[in-house]
Amino acid sequence: MTDEDSPGDEPTGASNGADRPVSDGGVSAGLDDDELYEVVHDAVEDAILGVVGTxxxxxxGFVSLVxxxxxxVDATSxxxxxxxxxxxxxxxxxxxxxLRGVLPVSRWI
Structure with a gap:
C-alpha cells in the first residue's frame, strides 16, 4: 500500500508536521511553543512601545502648541x-x- 492509497485524516506528505491541519481550519505555522512565544512577545512589545511613543x-506636540x-498671544515684541x-x-x-501616522484622513471620510 502506498501513501496515496493509505486511509486516514492526514494529507499525503504531512509527516513533517508543517502542513497538518489545526483546529481553526488553517495550517500549522510549524513553530514550536518557544518560538511562538518569542514571536508573540516581540509583537506585543513593539505594539506597546508604539502606543507609548505615539x-x-x-x-x-500638544505642549508645544499650547x-x-x-x-x-502674550507677545510684547x-x-x-x-x-x-x-x-x-x-x-x-x-x-x-x-496623527497622520495614526489616523489617516482618508479613513475619516
Whole structure:
C-alpha cells in the first residue's frame, strides 16, 4: 500500500508536521511553543512601545502648541512673537505628523 492509497485524516506528505491541519481550519505555522512565544512577545512589545511613543509625541506636540499659542498671544515684541510662532509651528508639525501616522484622513471620510 502506498501513501496515496493509505486511509486516514492526514494529507499525503504531512509527516513533517508543517502542513497538518489545526483546529481553526488553517495550517500549522510549524513553530514550536518557544518560538511562538518569542514571536508573540516581540509583537506585543513593539505594539506597546508604539502606543507609548505615539502618546509621548502627541503630548510633546500638544505642549508645544499650547506654549506657542500662549507666547503669540502674550507677545510684547516682534522677537517674542516670532519665537512663539516658531514654537507653535513646531508643535503643529509634531502633532499633525503623529496623527497622520495614526489616523489617516482618508479613513475619516
Amino acid at each position: 502618546l509621548l509625541l502627541l503630548g510633546i 506654549s506657542g499659542v500662549t507666547a503669540v 516682534t522677537a517674542s512673537f516670532g519665537i512663539g510662532l516658531a514654537v507653535l509651528a513646531a508643535g503643529l508639525v509634531i502633532f499633525v505628523t503623529t
